[in-house]
Amino acid sequence: MKLVPAIVKGMGRTLKHAIGTTFGDESITVSYPEQEKPRPRRFRGRHILNRYENGLEKCIGCSLCAAACPADAIWVEAAENDPQNRVSPGERYAARYEINMLRCIFCGYCEEACPTGAVQLGYDYKLIDEEGRQHNWQDRDDFIFTKEMMLVDPGKGKPDPLSEALDERLKQNPNHDRVW
Amino acid sequence: MSFIWMVVRVIVVFAVGMTFVPILIWMERKVVAGFQVRVGPNRVGPWGMAQPLADAVKLMMKEDITPAGADKYLYYLAPILSIVPASLALAVIPAGPTPWARITDLDHSLLYSLALSSVSVYAVTLAGWSSNNKYSLMGGLRSSAQMISYELGMGLSIIALLMLTQTLSLRQIVEQQHMYGWNIFRAPTVFIAFIVYMICGIAETNRAPFDLAEAESELVAGFHTEYSSFKFAIFFMSEYVNMVIVSALATTLFFGGWSGPGVSYPIDATGHLQIDPTLIPMALLGIVYFLIKVFFFLFLYMWLRATLPRLRYDQLMNFGWKTLVPVSLANIFIMGIYLAVHNGWFTS
Numbered sequence: 001m002k003l004v005p006a007i008v009k010g011m012g013r014t015l016k017h018a019i020g021t022t023f024g025d026e027s028i029t030v031s032y033p034e035q036e037k038p039r040p041r042r043f044r045g046r047h048i049l050n051r052y053e054n055g056l057e058k059c060i061g062c063s064l065c066a067a068a069c070p071a072d073a074i075w076v077e078a079a080e081n082d083p084q085n086r087v088s089p090g091e092r093y094a095a096r097y098e099i100n101m102l103r104c105i106f107c108g109y110c111e112e113a114c115p116t117g118a119v120q121l122g123y124d125y126k127l128i129d130e131e132g133r134q135h136n137w138q139d140r141d142d143f144i145f146t147k148e149m150m151l152v153d154p155g156k157g158k159p160d161p162l163s164e165a166l167d168e169r170l171k172q173n174p175n176h177d178r179v180w
Numbered sequence: 181m182s183f184i185w186m187v188v189r190v191i192v193v194f195a196v197g198m199t200f201v202p203i204l205i206w207m208e209r210k211v212v213a214g215f216q217v218r219v220g221p222n223r224v225g226p227w228g229m230a231q232p233l234a235d236a237v238k239l240m241m242k243e244d245i246t247p248a249g250a251d252k253y254l255y256y257l258a259p260i261l262s263i264v265p266a267s268l269a270l271a272v273i274p275a276g277p278t279p280w281a282r283i284t285d286l287d288h289s290l291l292y293s294l295a296l297s298s299v300s301v302y303a304v305t306l307a308g309w310s311s312n313n314k315y316s317l318m319g320g321l322r323s324s325a326q327m328i329s330y331e332l333g334m335g336l337s338i339i340a341l342l343m344l345t346q347t348l349s350l351r352q353i354v355e356q357q358h359m360y361g362w363n364i365f366r367a368p369t370v371f372i373a374f375i376v377y378m379i380c381g382i383a384e385t386n387r388a389p390f391d392l393a394e395a396e397s398e399l400v401a402g403f404h405t406e407y408s409s410f411k412f413a414i415f416f417m418s419e420y421v422n423m424v425i426v427s428a429l430a431t432t433l434f435f436g437g438w439s440g441p442g443v444s445y446p447i448d449a450t451g452h453l454q455i456d457p458t459l460i461p462m463a464l465l466g467i468v469y470f471l472i473k474v475f476f477f478l479f480l481y482m483w484l485r486a487t488l489p490r491l492r493y494d495q496l497m498n499f500g501w502k503t504l505v506p507v508s509l510a511n512i513f514i515m516g517i518y519l520a521v522h523n524g525w526f527t528s
Contacts, residue, residue, distance in 0.1 A: 007488065014487040018214040029219040 044106045044121035047099055049150045050157040052089065057151065058118035059097060060090035065110035065119050073103035074110060090116075097147040101127060102140065119150075120158045186283075190271070193283050197270045197421055202232035204420045207475075208482050215486030236413065244409040247312055254310035259407070259414035262303030265296040266421040273428045274351045276438050276467040277358075277445065278457045288348040293429060294335060297384055300422065301327040304386070304403045307415070311406035319402020322392045326496060327384055333504035334380035337373040340508065340515040341433055344370065350429075354437035355453045358445070362436040367522075369515045374434045376508045378480075381426035383500070385419060387481055389488035392496055427477035428470075435473050438466030 308320015
């Protein structure tokens with residue numbers, strides 16, 4: 001008999017939520033693709049290759065990322081820098097830098113291994129149809145991302161999650177970290 | 181001519197019954213989504229209203245599988261046995277005051293609809309038996325035990341009401357309520373009868389929290405595990421039509437059917453209603469009242485489904501036999517005393 005008030009209470013609780021969802025904005029649904037969930041600052045999405053402010057690539061072709069990769073997804077081919085026409089500030093640069101996205105498990109070890117902060121896992125999780133990467137997506141080869149696909153402009157990279165500058169920007173614009 | 185008129189009415193009422201199904205599928209998905217703090221279907225058509233259409237197309241495109249070792253005759257018979265009684269029971273529901281709002285008016289239409297609801301037990305049991313699947317068999321066995329137990333409580337709860345109404349004709353029951361007020365307010369015991377009826381009605385239609393026959397989490401959809409394509413769709417449709425019938429009966433028996441403010445007919449000298457079939461707007465208003473009440477009970481179904489967890493099997497049986505049956509038996513007794521006092525049998 002003590003079930004009856006419990007059931008009535010429960011029915012009232014669910015009805016309250018139903019009304020709040022139908023007529024209010026209680027719904028927790030994020031209507032992708034119109035809305036997107038804000039990603040956390042340390043989100044590990046598609047890789048990016050960073051540049052220095054002067055436009056030189058950070059990657060020095062050391063292959064430490066490839067050595068750290070547990071899925072063996074990274075292939076780096078280094079080449080000597082031409083002092084007249086430098087690609088990176090170091091001795092060498094990555095002539096080829098490829099990540100096989102079918103193998104990558106997005107663990108972020110490459111980012112941890114990188115001595116120059118060149119490779120980072122960015123905020124982009126839409127690997128298929130993001131602008132500028134029109135692909136066939138039919139062959140296995142189509143899933144090998146090349147250096148050109150991952151390089152970003154200076155200052156457009158993933159912000160350092162611990163940087164105070166970012167906190168400053170967040171203070172000025174609270175919506176800043178909603179869509180990167 | 182009257183035969184053609186009859187056929188037209190059968191087709192219209194059947195079509196209306198079948199029209200309820202996509203509306204209910206959409207409503208259930210939206211309502212349950214609301215209760216679960218979700219949005220629900222919103223991509224196909226406005227507010228996702230074309231979603232049932234997409235579902236139906238998908239179901240019909242699917243392969244129609246008959247499992248190896250299934251009892252083919254019974255396997256094909258079971259869905260038919262579930263939809264036919266459900267559709268037949270719609271025939272006696274007085275949706276409006278005028279004769280054209282119902283197919284037929286039997287003197288014992290309540291008994292008829294109860295009898296048809298018993299037939300649908302066979303569909304579930306046979307479906308479980310003929311599928312050659314142990315989960316389906318468990319579901320079928322559970323539902324036969326459950327439906328027989330709860331039918332008892334339902335019948336007994338309605339007896340208490342019948343003592344008040346003194347008739348089995350649904351038309352007369354509604355007309356009485358039109359004259360004397362809704363049955364639920366006519367006697368204190370009717371409320372208990374209504375509660376018992378509603379619980380048993382939910383159990384009869386195998387809906388949550390009494391969906392032991394389906395029990396997705398334990399029995400992998402129970403009796404219709406092996407059914408696919410249109411045969412599955414038929415089970416689905418008959419479940420919804422059965423919900424409509426239980427709701428329509430609850431409306432008719434306890435909540436005045438089509439009666440409501442604005443629908444009024446004169447009472448003649450013999451104490452019967454003078455229903456003028458030419459007053460079309462009034463009849464339509466009655467149908468609207470009826471539909472509002474029916475949809476309230478359908479909402480109640482979904483509300484309960486979204487709130488209450490499924491009962492355990494022994495809890496279900498204990499509740500049916502040790503609570504509902506004694507309560508409705510006691511209710512009959514109290515109703516008898518109430519009527520005796522009310523009619524002055526003790527004082528004369």
